[in-house]
Amino acid sequence: MGRIFISAAHGGKEGGKIDPGAIAGGTTEAREMILLRDAIVTELRSRNSEVLSVPDDLSAQNTITWINSRARSLDVAIEIHANAAPSPSVRGASVFFITDNNERRNHAELMLLSLLKTVPQLPSRGSKPDSESGTGGLAFCRRTSIASLQMQVIFLSSPEDRLLLQTRRRDFAKGIAEGLIAWSRLIDPGTQPVPNPTYPEITININGQNYKEKGILVNGNAYIPIDLVERLRVDLAKIVNILRITYRKIVYIKAIELRDFQVAVGWDAATRTVKLRSALIITPGQIDKIISNGNTTEAQLKTFLNDNNENALNQFPDIPKLYREEAAIEGVNYDIAFSHMCFETAFLRFGGDIQAQQNNFAGLGTVGGEPASFESARIGVRAHIQHLKAYASTEALKQEIVDPRFRFVPRGAAPTIEKLSGLWSADLDYGAKIIGTLEQLYQSAGLL
Incomplete structure (x- = not known):
């Protein structure tokens, strides 16, 4: 015993x-x-x-x-x-x-x-x-x-x-x-403690979809790999007291602890599945509101960009950081802005009328209709964010205007990406194409 x-x-x-x-x-x-x-x-x-x-x-x-x-x-x-x-x-x-x-x-x-x-x-x-x-x-x-x-x-x-x-x-x-x-x-009905116990695997379901990695069942409690925690939008720095165990070189935490971090946790005994649900995880059909919060990490943005253009970060190493920072100031979803940039510049390959040295990441024009140029990558990103906010909101900008065509935008005409079709571009499928890039980003980050 x-x-x-x-x-x-x-x-x-x-x-x-x-x-x-x-x-x-x-x-x-x-x-x-x-x-x-x-x-x-x-x-x-x-x-x-x-x-x-x-x-x-x-x-x-x-x-x-x-x-x-x-x-x-x-x-x-x-x-x-x-x-x-x-x-x-x-x-x-x-x-x-x-x-x-x-x-x-x-x-x-x-x-x-x-x-x-x-x-x-x-x-x-x-x-x-x-x-x-x-x-x-x-x-x-x-x-x-x-x-x-x-x-x-x-x-x-x-x-x-x-x-x-x-x-x-x-x-x-x-x-x-x-x-x-x-x-x-x-x-313990009489067996001796096992020095290296074997725990049964369990399925992990997140917002209705099964996760590819498995959890384990320890003393009747569901444990999940700790790498899921960031994906569930939980701040690891705030859960230092949560019990962690290491099993076969993977760190796990007790799933039910996540209830303290806006994650619903359930258990299906018939299928041996721990069910996690978080409103903070991206779901298809709810991703195109321009004035909203981003969901990816800087590392995930870098990975997505590098996977589509291995030379992109050589010239613009701080571009993910710039989009996260500038978008946060104006309340724009940086995932949307970043995906928009990737679509407009062919993942920073540029081409056509705009060159990389112009720091123009969204095809912005001048008052005279020529492609705009900006003194730095940060200012170019800021102009892009301001132009998006002009279309998505009627709120005033937090920073000084650097977007040359800000005053010409019909304020609040496009609160979602889809509404940009026919406004930002004459292409009626323009919004759908940007959403497609955004979905690729979320798939790359494991959020979809």
């Missing part, structure tokens, strides 16, 4: 101060949970279970780190809490499990039933997904590397619950210990 980790909530330092947890009836959550934890440890050791008690002076995050640094794949972990409510009549125990994990739901129900068997006077508040907790997600359930549950044993604010725990602490400990042993046997 695997080992059992048990943590008593609170008592450690949070924000430089000792965190007592809930306070009621002359006692604290930390004190009551430490006493209960010690009683559970005694019960488990009397039954020859290997148990590791988390030190009481650790913060919530350090508790998880402590467990993860010692855990083996077939171990289990539980953290015990006492709840509190404004009304003293609110009572009962509940067990939280990681959302959408039916296996862990069963484990939570097992733990709850085991406690209620020895303390039947305690009301049951049921097993609950951690998305229903007050914080919308529990770090202990989500970031602990092994199978984990968070149990709310009583409501400390309830005199009845509090008295029940203080007078029958050994019964509480006995019920929780029996539940932990039964749960541990489900996780």
